Amino acid sequence: MANKKMFKKGLINAVAIIILLVIVIALAVPFIFYSESLQSNKEVSNVLVNNYIYLKNLQINQVTSGHPAIVYNGTYVLMVYTNGEFVPPSNLTITEMLYFNQDKWTEIPENYPIVISVDKSLSLPSYVKGDPIILVSSLGNIFYLTPGSEIGPYSQSGVGGIEIITQISNSSGTLPVSTNVTTNIYGTFKNYTTPVEFPNITGSFDAKVPEYVYYENSKGQIVTGVFHNWNVIGKAKLNSTNELGVNVQLEGQPTIVIANYTPVLSKVELTINTNYPGSICLSIDGKKQSVSNMQQTIYVPAGFVNITIYTLQGNNTNYESEGIIEHYQFSYVEYNEAQYITTSEIIFVPPNSDNNYIYVYYQNNYNYYQICLIAYNDTCNDNIFIGGVGYNYNNSYWIIGGNYYFNPIVTFTGSYTQGAITVCFEYSNGTTFTYNFPKIPDYIIINQPMNIIVYYNVTIYWTPLSGE
Missing domain, CATH: 2.60.40 (Immunoglobulin-like)
Structure with a gap:
């Protein structure tokens, strides 16, 4: 009996220890993860x-x-x-x-x-x-x-040297711009793109910048600057500060010469013309414009203007009831007797100018024509292939003008072949061409709306061979 009590007591203690271990582990695992998370x-x-x-x-x-x-x-x-x-x-x-x-x-x-x-x-x-x-x-x-x-x-002493930079300055800050500066700093006049550095240069030279420059931001918006004056950082003498072309006399120290521009704020009238018969979409300095009725007059900031064409192609459905849909594709932009074949260009519209016209030209590169397919006596429900594409009879389709392979399908029934015995091409201008089997052409010219009429009948009878 005493042994039995001792066994029960030992079993209870073991169970208690196991439960305690489970509780300790259950508490320790989240703490370990929490500690590791804090450390991470x-x-x-x-x-x-x-x-x-x-x-x-x-x-x-x-x-x-x-x-x-x-x-x-x-x-x-x-x-x-x-x-x-x-x-x-x-x-x-x-x-x-x-x-x-x-x-x-x-x-x-x-x-x-x-x-x-x-x-x-x-x-x-x-x-x-x-x-x-x-x-x-x-x-x-x-x-x-x-x-x-x-x-x-940036040393203020040394053998000399000069940097020429250009910028547009206004009340809100400065905009760095790149433009051409023409100078004879190396003996002969050449064009350089600003900002440009000429190290280890002494003596004198001439430099000239354009009257107008522009800055374009990421949205395609343009700020045009008109020349204002020259500024010098360092030591150099300029024969003028308000002329486009100046003579610069260096004094043996590194110098920066700045051509300052101020924004052009005036606006001018610009008329946009196009030969596209519908409405086209374009942007002026990042702002979208719609041109309808082949002409639109707007006001734009004077100076450099960013023209971007968005309507690159389209269909003119004005003659759809007559069986013609014209397709147009962008060709070029013309401004001031210059032609631009790219879809985005920067043009210059002078301040205080009038009669400013821009022309957006499109090419009518192809047309869709309505083609009606008609079959008579087509007991086999055949169809017709034009240019490798199968079409069903007694329907009309819009097909791009051109020369096409032409093939009315024939059907072999076992005892005879049904095929086209007569084909008529009826064009909208009143011209009709009729062809009879076996001289039915294998090509067709589609250059206007037309009806294609096919008359079917037996073209060949077949007699089975009987063995002896």
Whole structure:
């Protein structure tokens, strides 16, 4: 009896221990997973923080290495890529600019963020000029400059050299533009595309820029600039600041010459003509326009205008009741006696001009014609092949004009062959051609609405061979 009690007591203890282990494991497993999740999140956070610190330090290295260098002369803030071999290349994004206003830092109004990817000059308001400024980047870096200072390799002394840039300046900031500058800096006059650098250059030369330039954004909208003046960052003498062509006298120091343009704000009348008999869709500087009745007059910003044709082809159904549908395909655009075969072009409409016309031409490259198929005495329910396509009789179809293989189907019944014995081509202009078996043609010319009439009958009788 004592042994039995001891056995029961031991069994109870074992069961209790097992239950306790189950409870401990049930509590420990979620805790382990939770601990591992905390550790994983901590590792991810550390990676993000380390990556941010790396990018922030990389940006500082880029600027101090000239990618881009930042120059402040009290009037302009110039971003210039003096080191073209920095790896990896990246943009500098400015989220805020401030100037020291008496006893506090005040934000300079601009269209933020300002993304710098090429050489660019930022013109400061007149009340800022001469004050210290701060540039804040998207990565939180702060660049402090005073008039005449720079960050990065942009030396104000050396053997010389010059960079020519062009930009459109307005109240909301500057827009960098590329255009041709004609200069004899290397002896003979040649065209170069701005921004352009000429290192290790001294002496004098002539340079000329066009009267109008343009900036196009990602939506196809265009801002036209008209020449305003020249500005110099560094030391150089210009014989004029308000002429398109100037003589530049370098003084042995690196210099930047800026051709400034102001936006053209006037509008002019533009008449769009087309030979397309329906309505066409196009866009003017990214804004869609519809032209109906073959002519439309609109007002557009003067200067450079982006014309994009959206209607590249279409059908004219004005003559559908007569059995003709005309197909048109875009051909070219004509403006000021010049032809453009591409669907998107930038044209120049002079300010204060009138009688401005643009022509959008289409080619009627083919027509659909209504073809009626009629069969008589077709006891075998045959059909007809035109151009390799089977058509059923007693129906009408729209078929593109052209020369086609022609074959009325024949049927072998076992004792005879039923086929076309007479074929009539009745054209809409009143012309009729009739052909009889066996001289039925194997081709057909479709160049207008027509009826194809096929008369069926027995063409061949067959007699079975009997054996002896």
